[in-house]
Amino acid sequence: MLDMCAFLKIKQIEETIVSRRYDIRKQFIQDSANIKDENSLRVISTEDMCLLLSLYDRIFFDHWFKECFKGKIKFSLSKRMTRSAGLTLCPKKRQPFTQEEFIIEIRIGVNFFFNYDALKGDKMVSGIKTHSGLEALQLVFEHELCHVLEFALYHKSSCKGKRFKEMAFNLFGHTESYHKLPTQKQIVYENLGLKIGDVVCFDFEDHKLKGVLYKINKRATVMVKDKKGLYSDKQRNRYSKYYVPLNALAKEEMGKQ
Ligand SMILES: [Zn+2]
Incomplete structure (x- = not known):
């Protein structure tokens, strides 16, 4: 043996x-x-x-x-x-x-x-x-x-x-x-040009929302500024969290606010 x-x-x-x-x-x-x-x-x-x-x-x-x-x-x-x-x-x-x-x-x-x-x-x-x-x-x-x-x-x-x-x-x-x-992150970056920290837009119930790409998994986690949001950052801005299908995200163009 x-x-x-x-x-x-x-x-x-x-x-x-x-x-x-x-x-x-x-x-x-x-x-x-x-x-x-x-x-x-x-x-x-x-x-x-x-x-x-x-x-x-x-x-x-x-x-x-x-x-x-x-x-x-x-x-x-x-x-x-x-x-x-x-x-x-x-x-x-x-x-x-x-x-x-x-x-x-x-x-x-x-x-x-x-x-x-x-x-x-x-x-x-x-x-x-x-x-x-x-x-x-x-x-x-x-x-x-x-x-x-x-x-x-x-x-x-x-x-x-x-x-x-x-x-x-x-x-x-x-x-x-x-x-x-x-990794999913690399795939999303190659295919959609998106990475963590990017400002992204997506449609939600007839509105266009804008937020920061926070996490990439099967879906993206996007933090959207919201006075009543449950999450806050160090600057005390408040955010709501959204889970968005990856193909529904668009990158916010620079200089367009
Ligand atoms: Zn090991």
């Missing part, structure tokens, strides 16, 4: 990593109910994530997770993650806890993979150039798996740490701990 701590100290050969990743992709497309084309991801389910885990377990870890890992890995999918494409959440329990009590959650920011092609340019994940939404999902998943392993073996995990970086490099050839996938 694989001695995981020793295994993590061995650098896997680059070509082996690349071909294993490719094999996983091929098998995944065959077995997934949702993803049949690695270039256009529209649905990702938690079953897909379980499938990905079992493929990584078989192909990279010689069934270590299935046979030796006593904890539980849960998956969740989020459409609200704006910066991280993946997160590993390990509830802080009093140490030591038994392996059976070890429940860890991997959360995936699915929009990053649905919007993979929204912008042109290189899409690096963990220092590796990706070519499809599915490949990007794999790289993010690999990063989160390193967190799971680090939590399971050492009860703490940080991708800023030396131990994590070595582990991610040895296992998967990762050279960085972040992604450069298009």
